[in-house]
Amino acid sequence: MPVFSAGGEKPSGWRDEVFVEDLGRGWHLLRTPKWAYIEWDDGEQELYDMSIDPYPLQSLHADPGKADLISGLSARLTAGFSEHEPHCMMHVVCDLDERFA
Numbered sequence: 001m002p003v004f005s006a007g008g009e010k011p012s013g014w015r016d017e018v019f020v021e022d023l024g025r026g027w028h029l030l031r032t033p034k035w036a037y038i039e040w041d042d043g044e045q046e047l048y049d050m051s052i053d054p055y056p057l058q059s060l061h062a063d064p065g066k067a068d069l070i071s072g073l074s075a076r077l078t079a080g081f082s083e084h085e086p087h088c089m090m091h092v093v094c095d096l097d098e099r100f101a
Helices: 064-083
Strands: 018-022 027-031 035-040 045-049
Touching: 018 064, 027 064, 035 064, 045 064
Parallel strands: none
Antiparallel strands: 018 027, 027 035, 035 045
8 A cells, every 4th residue: 555645756845854853862863865964962973874774883974075965964954953943843851760760
């Protein structure tokens, strides 16, 4: 059964990027069809090529050849969250250590 009945075409307005954030642990993620880019609140970055590393095990953030890509993904991440203030649609912050202590 097809998910979409638009003749196999993406529906109008379909997004190819997803923005995710974890306020409890302090990271923001931009997921594109190929890349998963993460920025941590402490400034750390992670970059994964999901086409060859589908279980994000080896970050490519330190590869000098990826500097321009990281810069572009970082700008899109910032712009994406800015468009959806306050912090996207909804957040449920739950510190399980405190809840079940």
